[in-house]
Amino acid sequence: MFQGFQARRSEDGIAMRVGGDGPPLLLLHGYPQTHVMWHGVAPHLAHDFTVVVADLPGYGDSEPPQAETDHTPHSKRAWAFRLVTAWRRPATVQAMCEDYRAGFGIDSDLDRADRAAGRRITAPLLALWASRGVIGVWYDPLALWSQWADDVSGGPVDATHFLAEDRPHEVAHLLGDFFG
Secondary structure: OOOOOEEEEOOOOOEEEEEEOOOEEEEEOOOOOOHHHHOOOHHHHOOOOEEEEEOOOOOOOOOOOOOOOOOHHHOHHHHHHHOOOOOOOHHHHHHHHHHHHHHHOHHHHHHHHHHHOOOOEOOOEEEEEEOOOOHHHHOOHHHHHHOOEOOEEEEEEOOOOOHHHHOHHHHHHHHHHHHO
């Protein structure tokens, strides 16, 4: 798995694999996964990109951030700064819980402040979701993301919750077209 990719660790404990040649492309996983979810996609994208697959802070082999009462170290913004063990570790389980707490708390607060200030995502945004999941039933993902971003594209992928594992070639093709 990840043949031709090099295992690396950032100074602050983010575990990642890097492979390929071309512009950098960072692929992040969701809950409750690790970078391994990209094993079927990353090799295809590595033909055209320098692909980085990382474990989010506190997931997989990445070190968890310290917990704080406002959950700031677990906000998506804090994670983004860390990103350019195992489940058996209590600190890792706590980090996964903090992820949800941050989403309900500090991330929502920061999103409200961004919206009030008129800040939007100006970079092109690709939204993909599983056609056999609940996201497309509960929400209109493109309409939802269009509230936050100026240039939104994407659509459902014939998959269950884990797109990159169910349909690696299709996801690689969609990402390649989007980033190409």
